């Protein structure tokens with residue numbers, strides 16, 4: 001195994017352990033300088049990034065190959081000036097929007113003419129329709145008859161001469177008495193009125209709600225939608241794809257600083273960089289090889305090309321090497337055996353055919369009956385293989401599907417899918433700290449102890465290399481059955497066997513046990529239940545430049561953060577806190593988000609109302625949402641008002657036309673820790689439905705610009721969806737969760753579980769009745785619970801929008817109960833969670849043991865059924881029923 005301190009010579013610009021973490025005693029910061037941000041034109045000595053990295057610039061050229069990291073093109077930090085950089089921007093309309101933006105930036109409502117004009121433009125958008133909201137501010141009318149001013153004045157005049165000369169007790173005449181009584185009455189009336197106002201709680205509630213401003217929610221929605229700017233989205237994507245940024249590298253750090261600076265520029269509050277120390281691996285340029293050996297096994301007859309062709313353009317010379325994240329290091333040789341998609345069934349088929357796989361090298365294709373790449377490697381390991389190669393087959397994602405990149409959406413002959421092979425459905429997050437945050441000084445497992453890592457080396461391949469390997473096993477083993485034949489051209493499909501040509505798989509790498517990674521957060525504090533939050537997250541790290549995965553999501557999150565920052569500057573605040581989070585190291589087993597959740601578990605279980613995830617946000621034209629059932633109503637409401645100008649219909653119409661459904665959450669992105677560990681209701685939104693060159697260098701800015709989303713229309717639409725969704729969740733007096741749909745969905749999930757067991761012919765071994773009863777309890781509790789909402793509405797409407805503090809507090813409690821329903825579905829008993837995978841606590845949602853990506857309902861029950869441990873199955877069923885019933889009761893008790 002290579003030492004932690006072994007040198008890594010770029011390209012790509014990945015620091016070794018030394019470079020990244022060591023050289024600066026007393027500091028955990030890397031000792032390499034960050035590349036200057038293309039959107040930051042300040043001199044280095046003025047930048048925050050520079051001050052954080054207080055070490056002098058590295059000048060020792062021996063540490064950096066000449067073809068190593070080069071900073072990206074310089075672009076201005078000033079959003080306005082970004083507009084002028086692109087040659088292909090349309091001018092007129094953009095300039096108009098830009099002027100409006102500038103007006104909004106400089107507005108001072110108390111000042112000069114320019115501020116008046118900007119305030120009027122603001123008013124046009126927001127304030128002109130104030131207030132159409134049901135919390136209408138209306139004081140009761142009353143009149144107090146006071147003595148006429150002339151009478152009082154006359155009296156005062158008469159007395160003034162005498163008081164000037166000497167002090168005398170006022171003489172009591174009838175006019176003075178009347179005046180005195182009148183004044184006293186007036187004072188009592190005013191005091192009485194103020195008292196009434198006070199006891200009615202009007203001030204408390206309304207001032208807390210609006211902070212002295214009134215914003216028509218409809219106008220705010222229109223503003224959020226109207227402000228989304230496709231050119232800004234495009235420029236941000238261009239910036240975030242300017243150089244590779246694998247987790248923990250200098251490119252990743254530079255972009256973390258850019259996100260932080262953007263959050264600060266937008267006016268977000270409590271902007272924070274949160275670091276964790278986690279296990280990562282990096283490829284070595286000459287550390288990897290796939291070779292066909294000569295008959296005596298002594299020399300290589302053929303070497304795989306491995307790397308993708310240089311895609312060129314902006315990242316020329318800096319393309320990332322192909323490798324598997326979290327792979328096992330090793331140098332192994334064995335006969336080559338082809339095993340279709342690498343599922344356990346595929347390996348069983350080989351053994352049924354009498355093919356000895358011990359010590360062999362498996363060649364399998366991506367996707368298919370075993371979608372999770374890590375589980376392919378694990379299945380190969382369990383079948384006795386010494387190493388595993390995974391290639392992209394043209395029948396699955398190449399030319400047989402459609403035009404390959406860069407002109408089309410599919411993998412070209414040299415395209416390689418990178419990706420992690422950590423077992424994300426077994427251990428999620430840092431594989432050495434499952435269950436707790438990997439902060440400095442925290443205890444850690446060893447790489448040998450963790451169940452999250454595979455034990456045989458693996459590498460990804462393009463079909464160009466796989467073709468040569470497949471040719472060499474023709475005539476060995478068995479002819480492949482039809483469903484094993486891929487689309488690699490000019491191949492006769494054979495399995496190979498222990499007599500196949502020997503292949504060498506070498507995978508030496510830099511392994512860093514405590515690599516620093518950086519999450520970045522910024523928030524807008526709410527005015528009512530400010531401890532409760534709506535969290536929006538997207539990962540920033542990418543295997544390559546990552547135009548689709550994940551930076552389409554990054555561009556969108558930042559655009560929406562900019563717009564909400566602008567609202568904040570206008571005095572708007574939501575009822576609940578909005579938090580924006582840029583995750584690191586998602587590509588390595590969802591680390592950044594999981595460590596954050598583990599580090600802040602209790603707070604999140606109590607206070608996180610909802611989590612919205614963006615990842616591969618834009619790859620097609622179909623809107624998709626995968627979510628907890630609570631989001632059904634709200635997502636329909638949102639997509640009803642977003643119009644697709646290309647397909648000429650609202651997203652809702654298009655959704656209905658294709659019989660769209662709210663999908664179940666799988667386990668492939670940063671919602672996992674929120675949904676399955678913290679019990680925070682989560683949603684993942686995206687435009688998909690079409691392929692993209694996944695985890696390959698072809699997933700770059702040029703591809704997105706020409707093929708993925710011409711004109712950045714879908715980036716714009718998803719920004720609108722996200723902005724509206726945030727408004728609904730953070731600023732509706734009643735949290736718009738569809739609790740009724742949760743009850744219905746539970747019934748469906750149960751039916752699905754029953755069917756699955758029936759298909760296996762095992763449902764006679766257990767009784768699902770307890771869960772069925774529990775689901776009925778949920779149905780009853782929800783209908784009882786929701787009655788209060790109707791009462792609240794009637795009360796507020798009948799009192800013209802007045803809401804006494806007591807009622808407001810009950811509304812807060814109502815919202816909290818609703819949000820905590822999902823937390824109530826966690827198995828928080830000591831040692832609770834899915835047996836043997838106790839990081840996952842949710843009894844309804846969680847990854848399947850042997851299928852990381854697919855949604856799974858009641859995962860613990862399924863695991864036990866798969867293990868055919870019937871007493872355990874029944875025990876888990878009973879426990880699940882108890883937990884669901886408890887969650888139902890907590891709604892209404």
Ligand SMILES: CC(=O)N[C@@H](CC(=O)O)C(=O)N[C@@H](CCC(=O)O)C(=O)O
Pocket residue numbers: 419420421422424549586587588589590615616668669853
């Ligand atoms: C299912 C899938 O394609 N997931 C994407 C992210 C997304 O678009 O939702 C993905 O690439 N996820 C990573 C997760 C890495 C890991 O957990 O090890 C992946 O490589 O699958």
